[in-house]
Amino acid sequence: xxxxxxxxxxxxxxxxxxxxxxxxxxxxxxxxxxxxxxxxxxxxxxxxxxxxxxxxxxxxxxxxxxxxxxxxxxxxxxxxxxxxxxxxxxxxxxxxxxxxxxxxxxxxxxxxxxxxxxxxxxxxxxxxxxxxxxxxxxxxxxxxxxxxxxxxxxxxxxxxxxxxxxxxxxxxxxxxxxxxxxxxxxxxxxxxxxxxxxxxxxxxxxxxxxxxxxxxxxxxxxxxxxxxxxxxxxxxxxxxxxxxxxxxxxxxxxxxxxxxxxxxxxxxxxxxxxxxxxxxxxxxxxxxxxxxxxxxxxxxxxxxxxxxxxxxxxxxxxxxxxxxxxxxxxxxxxxxxxxxxxxxx
Numbered sequence: 001x002x003x004x005x006x007x008x009x010x011x012x013x014x015x016x017x018x019x020x021x022x023x024x025x026x027x028x029x030x031x032x033x034x035x036x037x038x039x040x041x042x043x044x045x046x047x048x049x050x051x052x053x054x055x056x057x058x059x060x061x062x063x064x065x066x067x068x069x070x071x072x073x074x075x076x077x078x079x080x081x082x083x084x085x086x087x088x089x090x091x092x093x094x095x096x097x098x099x100x101x102x103x104x105x106x107x108x109x110x111x112x113x114x115x116x117x118x119x120x121x122x123x124x125x126x127x128x129x130x131x132x133x134x135x136x137x138x139x140x141x142x143x144x145x146x147x148x149x150x151x152x153x154x155x156x157x158x159x160x161x162x163x164x165x166x167x168x169x170x171x172x173x174x175x176x177x178x179x180x181x182x183x184x185x186x187x188x189x190x191x192x193x194x195x196x197x198x199x200x201x202x203x204x205x206x207x208x209x210x211x212x213x214x215x216x217x218x219x220x221x222x223x224x225x226x227x228x229x230x231x232x233x234x235x236x237x238x239x240x241x242x243x244x245x246x247x248x249x250x251x252x253x254x255x256x257x258x259x260x261x262x263x264x265x266x267x268x269x270x271x272x273x274x275x276x277x278x279x280x281x282x283x284x285x286x287x288x289x290x291x292x293x294x295x296x297x298x299x300x301x302x303x304x305x306x307x308x309x310x311x312x313x314x315x316x317x318x319x320x321x322x323x324x325x326x327x328x329x330x331x332x333x334x335x336x337x338x339x340x341x342x343x344x345x
Contacts, residue, residue, distance in 0.1 A: 025330070026328070026330055028281070028326065028327060029324060029326050030324070030326075030327060031323050032273045032275055033274060033276045035272060035274045035309065036269075037268070038266040039201075040266045041200070041201065041264070042264060043217070043264065044197065044261070045196070045197055045258065045261040047191055047194065047195060048191070049190065049194055051188070052187070053078065053161055053189070054182075057086070057158045059085070059086075059159065060082045060178070061081060061175070061179075062082050062176075062177075063176075065078060066079075067169060067172055068170065071166075073163065077160045078161045079187070080161070081158075083159035086155045086156040087156055090152035090156050094149055094152075096148065097146060099145075100138070100144075103138050104135075104138040104139055104141070104142050107135045107138035110131050111134070114130075115131070165191050167189045168189060168192060169189045172186075172187055173185040173187065174186055190259060192253075192258065195250050195259065196249045197247070200238070200241065201267065202243050203237055205269055208270065209269065214228070214231075215228040215265055216311075218265070219256075219263055220262060224312055226250055226251065226254065226257075227251075228249060231246055231247070231249070232246065232249065233246050274309060275317045275322075276314040277314065277317055277321070281328065289306070290304045291328070292327060292328040292335065293327055300328065300338045301338075305320030306318045
């Protein structure tokens with residue numbers, strides 16, 4: 001006697017069979033599914049943020065806090081330049097500002113007195129104009145002194161070279177005690193949080209890539225793929241290779257993905273129907289691929305198949321299986337049931 005219980009798991013209709021041949025096997029009836037037609041190309045991973053920090057002042061390197069392969073956080077002090085001269089400039093600028101403020105107060109008092117006396121016809125208009133000009137000159141000197149203080153503060157802050165973003169140091173261009181000038185490269189680094197894949201798309205496929213704007217990055221040492229967040233397609237072709245450069249922007253903070261890695265990018269170029277089965281239901285024996293087919297009478301049989309397109313969860317069957325047939329979802333349990341059947345015989 002055979003009993004059947006139909007379940008709905010992750011959008012798939014699963015039948016649990018209980019027969020004298022296959023006991024409690026979870027199965028699925030295979031069918032044709034709408035899947036993307038893809039063009040797979042080689043690509044290279046690169047960092048979105050990669051930059052070289054340069055010196056903005058002149059001075060001697062007195063401190064180096066990080067080296068190649070060191071992780072840094074945004075705002076960390078990478079190295080320091082001798083700051084004695086720049087600290088003295090700031091003190092001098094602040095003293096000049098204090099003097100300018102004091103002179104401004106004197107000029108303001110003198111202007112108020114001159115204004116009052118001019119209104120009483122005690123002094124001439126030229127004397128009043130001189131007091132007004134002196135006040136405006138004192139005010140301008142205060143503004144200039146404030147600008148000098150701001151400039152001196154910025155130069156002093158530039159003696160501590162900080163990381164513009166979190167990342168890893170790839171190159172150190174200076175040594176301790178070395179004298180640097182403005183524009184001198186100090187350290188080069190990249191951010192591992194923001195990565196993308198760079199590839200060249202032949203002009204034959206570029207219109208389809210522009211139309212669908214969908215891709216996934218396939219790692220060479222993994223069956224998993226990473227869906228692209230967006231595509232950046234260059235608006236011109238290489239005149240020699242006749243290919244379009246495309247940047248495949250990836251999600252942030254990926255594990256085990258690093259700049260310089262070779263990967264594959266699968267671009268969606270169209271849609272098609274394929275006979276798909278769950279990846280976990282496939283049995284791999286050396287170079288032989290097979291599935292366990294459950295016949296209508298409940299008998300379990302191992303059948304060799306030829307596979308094609310794959311994604312993270314499913315595999316296409318090119319030959320060996322037809323739509324409407326039922327296969328076991330758990331090949332281990334199906335193999336045990338098949339061995340039990342053989343033993344009973």
